[in-house]
Amino acid sequence: MLLNAAEVAKHNTTSSCWIVVHGKVYDVTPYLEQHPGGAAILVKQGGRDATPEFRKVHSADVLENLPQGSLQGELDPAALASLASAPTSAPPSSPSPGAGPPHIAHCITALDFEAVARGVLSHNSLSYVSSSANAGLSLEGNLSSWSRISFRPRVLRNVSSILIRTEILGFASPLPLYASAMGQLGRSHPGGEVEFVRGLARRGVHGLISTVSTNSTEEIAAAFRGEQEKLAETTSNGVTAAFPPSQLHFQLYCHNDRAVTLARIRRAKAAGFRSLWVTVDTPVLGKRTSDRRIQVTEALELGLERAAENAGFGWRSHAPAGDFQPALSWEDLAWxxxxxxxxxxxxxxxxxxxxxxxxxxxxxxGVVLSNHGGRQAHTAPDALTTLLEIRTYCPEVLGKLEILVDGGLRDGSDVxxxxxxxxxxxxxxxxxFYALAAYGSRGIERCIDILAEELASGMRLIGIASLDEAKPERVNASRLFNEMWRPERSRL
Ligand code: HEM
Ligand SMILES: Cc1cc2nc3c(=O)[nH]c(=O)nc-3n(C[C@H](O)[C@H](O)[C@H](O)COP(=O)(O)O)c2cc1C
Structure with missing residues (x-):
């Protein structure tokens, strides 16, 4: 059925809430209380074209969660403009009106992108990326862990030429660093993951793509390959490629319906993702305090008191949407x-x-020693401390399994x-995320260049010419080691 703008616009309340997504009209009234992103965010879009806001957060697949019968019909295309979407939060604040972000050359450390992104991102998106679990202690621990190990440089070692290339899971990589999975990159940049992977491809850096991406698995893979092909054309014109092509890997959240998980695995495989990384630190979503604050405020603004009170406890803990699989166990790995x-x-x-x-x-x-960027368990161990634990209590795994680490790295030398x-x-x-928000794929390239330069100069300054010389003797990890878990001390 073709619906007109006036008809759709009438349904803008909690008792009848219709929204338009990709030209189709959905009655989301019965879904309001179940929406994991909160009821208020949908009511704000009531009677409007929600597509631009929807695309920042979701891929079209998510619409399958709506109850049967939600689809009311199609919107008359001529009516789209009159139903413009409502922004989810205050418009981005720029350092000075009309000035835009500062020249990218001002970004000299990885941290500089955050400062620029703060002027570009909406309040909600900034909360999404910067937030951590509970009172933020896991994130603080990650950030400080790197400074609690110091180097033990050697001198007079001839570091005029250095070898920084390596392999990750058997695939060539120009440096021992990759971009970790982040959901909903549409919140960072309108081009989402597509824009993100273009930057990675141009630097030959591996990327881990999240299950909860805003672009589809296939779109992301195609954009990545397309960029690599463009690069190959340039290099066949006489310029030598500085690095072999990189790869994309797929991060899997297991859904509590195996059929959904299976479809995710099959799509990733068919799209050419090279390896599967199952996230195991998320049986349930961590307590994302600042996201909850936003949901509470938005619900109260609309007079949705019950929704506001629930939002303070996190929707998913009250109405598990099936996004995560708390029953997942070691036995499921065989499947x-x-x-x-x-x-x-x-x-x-x-x-x-x-x-x-x-x-x-x-x-x-392989394993990734990670606490999800401090977004899951409260006072979770940082990756470096877990790495020390492995060296102490199961060193036999080293060399048999790739050990990847993440969390809080902001300086390339720390790698x-x-x-x-x-x-x-x-x-x-x-x-x-910040670099993408501030400068799109150019930001990704620059951020990689900054980290790579810090890594290369760090190698020279501690007197190693290749990664093979990066041995435990080159660091003093005593401070972290002192705090590491020890069964003999923990027996109370
Ligand atoms: C109408 C169809 C919609 C459905 C079926 C839907 C479904 C979902 C689902 C299943 C989640 C859980 C996380 C995920 O799987 O991505 C979620 C989260 C969320 N949704 Fe929606 N959604 C819809 C529309 C919207 C719209 C229009 C907006 C914005 C204006 C929105 C904003 C959000 C936000 C902010 C979250 C929380 C993300 C997080 O904190 O991880 N959703 N939604
Ligand atoms: C905004 C954001 C979204 C994330 N989304 C996912 C995700 O979808 N899946 C996942 O396994 N990890 C996710 N993570 C965790 C990252 O993959 C990674 O473990 C963490 O961000 C590393 O810490 P850092 O941000 O301090 O570098 C996310 C992290 C952030 C900041």
Whole structure:
């Protein structure tokens, strides 16, 4: 049925809320209380074209969550403009009106992108990326952990030429660093993951793509390949490629319906993703305090008192939407491995030595020591401390399993600390979200260049010419080591 603007516009209240997404009109009234993003955000879009706001957060797949019968019909295309979407929060504030972000050359450290992004991102998107779990202690721990290991430089070692290339899961990488999974990159930049992977492809850096991306799995893979092909054309015109092509890997959240999980795995495989990284630190969503504050405020503004009170406790804990799978256990890995088939399987979010040993026993090729950027468990261990725990209590896994680490890395030289302690590579999250928000894919390239230059000069300054020389002796990890879990001390 073709609906006109006047008819749709009438349905803008909690008792009848219609929204338009991609030209189709949905009655979301029965879904308001179930929407994991809160009822208020939908009511604000009531009677309007929600497409621009929807695209920042969701891929079209999410519409399958709506109850049967939600689709009311199509909107008359001529009516679209008159139903413009409502912004989810105050418009972005710029440093000075009309000035836009400062020249990208001002970004000299990875942290500089955050300062620029603060002037570009909406309040809600800034909360999404910067927020952490509970009172923020896990994030603080991640950020400070890198400074609690210092280098032990050697001098007079001839570091005129250095070798920084490596392999991640058997695939060539220009440096021991990759972009970690971040959901909803549409909140960072209108081009979302597509814009993100273009920057990665241009620098030959590997990327881990989130299950909850705003672009479809296929669109992301196609954009990445397209950029690589453009690059290959340029290089065949006489310019030598500075690095071999990089790869995309798929981050899997297991849904509580196996059929949904299976479809995710199959699509990633068919789209050419090279390895599957199952996130295991998220049986439920962590307490994202600042996101909850926003939902509470928005609900109260609309007089939705019950929704506001619930939002303070996190919707998912009250109405599990099936997005995550709290029942997931080690036994499920055999099934995931079978469905994924050939190609590396990695567990992302491992946080103690016992589980690294189990990952090896269950046939995984890698683990990511990670606490999800401090967004899941309260006072979770930082990756470096877990790495020390592995060196102490199960050193036999080193060399049999790739150990990747992430959380809080903001300086490229720090990558060396993880490599010295036995890691293969370090994942980076938030700095790339901010760089993308501030400058699109050029920001991604610049952020990589900054981290790579810090890493290369760091190698020279501590007197190593290749990553093979990055050994435990080059770091003093005593301070972190002192705080590491020890069974003999913990027996109370
Ligand atoms: C009408 C159809 C919609 C459906 C079926 C839907 C469904 C969902 C689902 C299943 C989630 C959980 C996370 C995920 O799977 O991505 C979610 C989260 C969310 N949604 Fe929607 N949504 C819809 C529309 C919208 C619109 C129009 C907006 C914005 C204006 C929006 C904003 C959000 C936000 C902010 C979150 C929270 C994300 C987070 O904190 O992780 N949604 N939605
Ligand atoms: C905005 C944001 C979204 C994220 N989304 C996901 C996700 O969808 N899946 C996942 O496994 N990890 C996700 N993470 C965690 C990152 O993959 C990574 O573990 C973490 O960000 C590393 O810490 P850093 O941001 O301090 O570099 C997200 C992190 C952020 C900041």
């Amino acid at each position: 995931i491995r079978k469905e994924w088939g050939e190609g590396p399987l990695v567990l992302k979010g491992v946080q103690c030595a016992e589980d690294v040993r189990l990952a090896l026993q269950h046939g995984c090729q 060396l600390k993880a490599i010295c302690l036995g890691a293969t590579a370090v994942g980076v999250g938030r700095p790339f």
